[in-house]
Amino acid sequence: MIRAELTRKLESAVGALIESGVLPPAIYPIEITEPRNAQHGDFATNFALTASKSANLPPPKIAEQLSELLKSDTCFDEVTIAGPGFINLKLTEAYLAEKCNEIVDKGESFALTDSDHGLKINIEFVSVNPNGSIHVGHGRGAAYGDTLARVLEAAGNRVSREFYVNDGVNSEQMRLFALSVQAKYLELIGKPYVFPESGYRGEDVDIVAQKLRDIHGDSKAGAGIDFFQPASQDLMIESQKSDLARFGVVFDTWFSEQSLHDAGKVEDALKILEDKGVADREPYCDEIQLDPNTKERKVVRVPTEPGALWLRSTRFGDDKDRVIIRQDGRPTYIASDIAYHKDKFERGFDHLIDVWGADHHGYIGRTAAAIEAMGFDRSRFEALIIQIVRFLKGGEVQRMQKRTGESIPLRDLMDDVGVDVARWFYLMRSHETHMDFDLDLAKEHSEQNPVFYVQYAHARICSLLAKAKEQGFEPERLSETKFEQPERELIKTICDLRFEIHRAAESRQVHRLTTYAVELARQYHDFYEKCRVISPEEPIRTRARLTICEATRTALRATFSLLGVSAPERM
């Protein structure tokens, strides 16, 4: 909120300089930065340096003119020129006090932006096949997608969270899973069974089979795949839903892949592609190859077996053409994906975000190509890749293989370290970097997790405000106050939340908010040590500092709710 106001003030000052002929008319980028050294002031701008070239004036000259204008603004205590042409800005106490009051008045919503002008965004994430539990490898995408959705909402967009269920009846994986469940079920009721070759091992199959027996007794002894496939799928989806809900992730839509086939939407989409001439059954595949000598990219035509329907995605920037319908007539996953994205656009979303695991990065090109081939603007589609998390147990990398049952369920992690620690851990690092998660260390040191550091600041404030109330002190509006440095820094950081949310939303880097939260907590702890809050002999100061505490608590709560972690009042 402060930064936005400062930007406006600078813009109008620059406008005035252009008006008076000091600066030639041009588009000048305005940037507000924070000096590393607090002695330089509260904020700074490098405007004189960046504008120097296009204005054809030396930076100090511009800085001088601009600072003269800014000095007339009552919100600045000091405007100084430093170094090669930075303008350092120091805010008045009254201005900071007013900002702090605003936050206490508005409550947690102070950081939110109205959604009137935002986009309607669909964000699809997790989308784990219904043949196993959500495991710790999926946790990152779940935490990331959910928090990104919250952050985008806070930044003023309308966001719909979607889980795409790969429930196609032709899915080989689902068929094998169902056969495994069937075998396990027959074993449980003491009937002869054959466990499918390379079938699914692991507790998911056991649990599902057990549940089916609990529900149906042995009445399904003679049932076939037609029963076991949908039945085990439904149970698995319910289990995924409840694990995710416990993790704080609730979807608006669970979208069934099969529903696209049933409604004929896959056929429709393919017909459109054929009509547009971007899909055909000619027996060739175009590929882009790199000439080893000239380093030039060229299209190479490779003959193929006839019969398949090809998407000519190479024309839209993909590496090679892709099969949509196999020789045997069965559609590939690309077919339903095309229909699915078309359906999302037709549901009225301005922007589509797909959150995918790193193993899917190769699909960005073909999906974007397919979307463009369908006639949609590819810039409205965005695939975000979450890098791999490696889990270490006893110093060894844990494999996450559903079929062998080697994976660690997310619910086990929640049992071991709790939802707050788990979510925080996933969210504290950029989604595009690799992470190693040592499970032994996480259990041992879970009380040293940064999330506790931040939550502790919140609990401290709650306790302090309660104690003050007992003694008859409540926060009230700040008026003329002399701030000490820790108070100043704290208020500025609180006011930064709105800005941080927008930056996180625009860059999709939601981990910035965990960094922000740690910084806010650090400053509160610093303030707590240096500025005694409750002192009965100084009632005015006591109330003022309580107001700062209240504003801090507000900012912490707002941040916690974006990250999906709890705000404990006691620790």
Next chain:
RNA sequence: GCCCCCGUAGCUCAGCGGAUAGAGCAACUGCCUUCUAAGCAGUGGGCCACAGGUUCGAGUCCUGUCGGGGGCGCCA
């Protein structure tokens, strides 16, 4: 071979093209008769992988090299 990600303190990692590169953990030294010590203050620890380039200015952008991780099916 091609594609994606990473390389910053002993470890795990933050770091918006700006001023003296940070945090947590680990190590060491202090601080509870006053608001929660899950805290605070301090010490040690860095050729920001390397080499070029762009820029008034590069840990940050571009190119290349080296090293690490992952991915490249008419599987989903």
